Amino acid sequence: MKSRDVVTALREFLSERAILHAEEDTRPYECDGLTAYRQLPMVVALPETVEQVQRILRTCSALKVPVVPRGAGTGLSGGALPPGDGVLLSMAKFMRVLRIDPLARVAVVQPGVRNAVVSELAAPHGLYYAPDPSSQIACTIGGNVSENSGGVHCLKYGLTLHNVLGMRGFTIDGEPIELGGEAPDAPGYDLLALAIGSEGMLMVVTEVTLKLLPKPQCARVIMASFDDVEKAGAAVADVIAAGIVPAGLEMMDRPATHAVEQFVHAGYDLQAAAILLCESDGTPEEVDDEIARMKAVLERAGATRMTVSRDDAERLRFWSGRKAAFPAVGRISPDYYCMDGTIPRKRLGEVLTFIAAMEKKYGLRCPNVFHAGDGNLHPLILFDANDPGQLHRTEQFAAEVLEKCIEVGGTITGEHGVGVEKINQMCVQFGAPELALFRAVKDAFDPHGLLNPGKAVPTLARCSEYGGMRVHGGKLPHAELPRF
Amino acid sequence: MIESLQERIRQAASRRTALRLRGGGSKDFYGNALRGEVLDTRGYAGIVDYEPTELVVTVKCGTPLRELETALAANNQVLPFEPPHFGAGATIGGCVAAGLSGPRRANAGALRDFVLGVKLIDGRGQALSFGGQVMKNVAGYDVSRLIAGSLGTLGLIAEVSLKLAPTPPEEITLQLEAPQARALELMNRWAGQPLPVSATVWHGDELMVRLSGAEPAVRAAAAAIGGETIDNAYWGGVREHSDGFFAGDEPLWRLALPSTSPPLELEGRQLIEWNGGLRWLKSRMPASAVREAVRRVKGHATLFRAADKSAGCFAPPEPVLERLQRQLKSAFDPAGILNPGRLLAER
Secondary structure, three states: OOHHHHHHHHHOOOOHHHEEOOHHHHHHHOOOOOOOOOOOOOEEEOOOOHHHHHHHHHHHHHHOOOEEEEOOOOOOOOOOOOOOOOEEEEOOOOOOEEEEEOOOOEEEEOOOOEHHHHHHHHHHHOEEOOOOOOOOOOOEHHHHHHHOOOOOOHHHHOOHHHHEEEEEEEOOOOOEEEEEOOOOOOOOOOHHHHHOOOOOOOOEEEEEEEEOEEOOOEEEEEEEEEOOHHHHHHHHHHHHHOOOOOOEEEEEEHHHHHHHHHHHOOOOOOOOOEEEEEEEEEOHHHHHHHHHHHHHHHHHOOOOEEEEOOOHHHHHHHHHHHHOHHHHHHHHOOEEEEOOOEOOHHHHHHHHHHHHHHHHHHOOOOOEEEEHHHOEEEEEEEEOOOOHHHHHHHHHHHHHHHHHHHHOOOEOOOOOOOOOOOHHHHHHHOOHHHHHHHHHHHHHHOOOOOEOOOOOOOOHHHHHHHOOOOOEOOEOOOOOOOOO | OHHHHHHHHHHHHHHOOOEEEEOOOOOOOOOOOOOOEEEEOOOOOOEEEEEHHHOEEEEEOOOEHHHHHHHHHOOOEEOOOOOOOOOOOOEHHHHHHHOOOOOOHHHHOOHHHHEEEEEEEOOOOOEEEEEOOOOOOOOOOOHHHHHOOOOOOOOEEEEEEEEOEEOOOEEEEEEEEOOHHHHHHHHHHHHOOOOOEEEEEEEOOEEEEEEEEOHHHHHHHHHHHOOEEEOOOHHHHHHOOOOHHHOOOOOEEEEEOOOOOOOOOOOOEEEEEHHHOEEEEEOOOOHHHHHHHHHHOOOEEEEEEOOOOOOOOOOOOOHHHHHHHHHHHHHHOOOOOEOOOOOOOOO
16 A cells, blocks of 8 residues: 555545655654654554544555554553554544543543643542553553553552543444443453553554542652662562552662662662662551551661651652653663563562673663562663664663563563563463464454554564474464463 | 363363353352353362462462452451352352452452453363463453453453452441432542542441541541441441342342432332442343433443343443454354353354
């Protein structure tokens, strides 16, 4: 299909400025937050109405042209990498908050609404939207539901999945579908759970119903220093063992605090091998009680220094360093590569030791920030992309770490998605039968494979090439054996 | 042992014999009519892995739910969704397959929210592994949560990993007088305030509220809400349907609707849970009339317990959703042998 034919078909219902196809116009869309992968889209479509989205999908489906949906393009796994032979469907103009119902505690929003806007608009009602990915000032709700985004408060408040009640949208054929809703437990299979985190491969979302929670009356955070990373890891387990589910529980190692401190001056203890940020929220009585209990646990676990935030300004300052960790690292290194593996917390020491060994093996530095409460690691490999040798070593470094995460019983991605970035590691995490079933799920929604093709689920041929799985003629050896 | 379950399913698939997956049989009443040879899962039982500090348990399907809850209680932990047992023999496999949550659901989340991973035997007899034992995992489609509530029609849940929560240190139940409309407003208002409400019921002009959490928070909230303190054992009767409301041989309907929907004027008796989002109806009204009334407020009606289920247990899905669901069913179970018709009517 030629670009000209697609543009002609789209012009029947889209204005001239809603269709971009000249290189200088499509260039800004060539990548998302994972800038190592770039591809110029054949055409960019910028619809403004739900009907236009439907017609774009019908048109592309009829012409058998691939479609890749895009929100703010802040994704870190290349999920919105454009199709060179298809349409990049930008949902950026869908920025309306359609309804906030304080009594029912729901917000109905269009997918291009930014994450942070929802909490801002809910605040006058004493409500907020819980998932808070670090990119929340820029990332959109549509992107959040595609990736099942997390944040720093997931242990207590869940992921996007736990905070979305319903979605409307279209299949690739432009058929309208409505999943979930304000009524709980929709009948039949839980297609809402299946669609959330499906990386834009099953449907295009045009409206999302979000759950709003009462804003806790107060929150305080303990900043605790440890002289040993493993001791800090053990302290996390001790907090949980004491029956406490902290609102946030984050760890940063010394290289990370050093990178951040010179950038945001959060007041981190630069002598510490690792610091923990341990937050409690609720009523003032509840928070006093929980902070006292957490302090006692951290003390016994060997904390060398502890500071409790005195007011909200100080609390936000402690968090500012954590939330700015990625940009801060961006200032000390020409490039960085962020990993997203999740591991059982008890294997933390082993994985950190492994990462330290990889730093030596590849000659690259790797500070760590870590959603400690839910076992989600974000090691950041520092490199210089202008040195092709370094990029290659970085990719190998990252691949080894992700495979280590799988080996200890974890996963290659906790919240950033597979996208194009981790597609090879999918061959290691899953066997051929599971991958075949993923493809069957995809086929049920999109039989011609037009929606965000080539992302998230690898083909067996690709796995065979990667060598992560020994596939011959589409069959695993001893396919009859149980695979767990 | 898992191999023998796989073998049984493989043989049934090759002979195209329907199988009826069954644990303790405590939820045989739920869903459309049962059909097929019984495949008893109770021989595949036991806790595989339980690390209290990870807040995760992995358990084999045939494990009695009671046994699991006892093991968790010994470590001051609970299944946060408070699943109903509906009988002494309930197993964890049946619990996840049914996907039913108890009184805590509106505040803590639904069963599916706590499913982290499954090992599934699909309709070909293949053992498949999805999700895992970690809190955050977005690799591949979220098949483990699709399986929750699928009533055994997509595969046999051989093992499941679940997220846990600490047992609340303090819990009290309050009872207030309130007519239905007032009760609905109060329940929804409370849910929008930072109060440790963990369950609500309205029935017969009485409003019951359970508060769970840290002792100071529970005490402060109890003072704010007021009313009489009653025994926490009340919630057992709601969870297990042993409360007097559920007695009698009229059909029992489970109406799920937006929590702020006004009182539904329907024949029969009602008991409201989940801040208004779940309304139990004991009524002899025609199925079509119940479904239509609930559909009008954007809800859906399930014929939960009834001698005659010819009207279908579940509200019929929209055509596009029905097509997608049938395609998923054939992807997991191409021969259509697993609990045929129990969720989606056979054609």
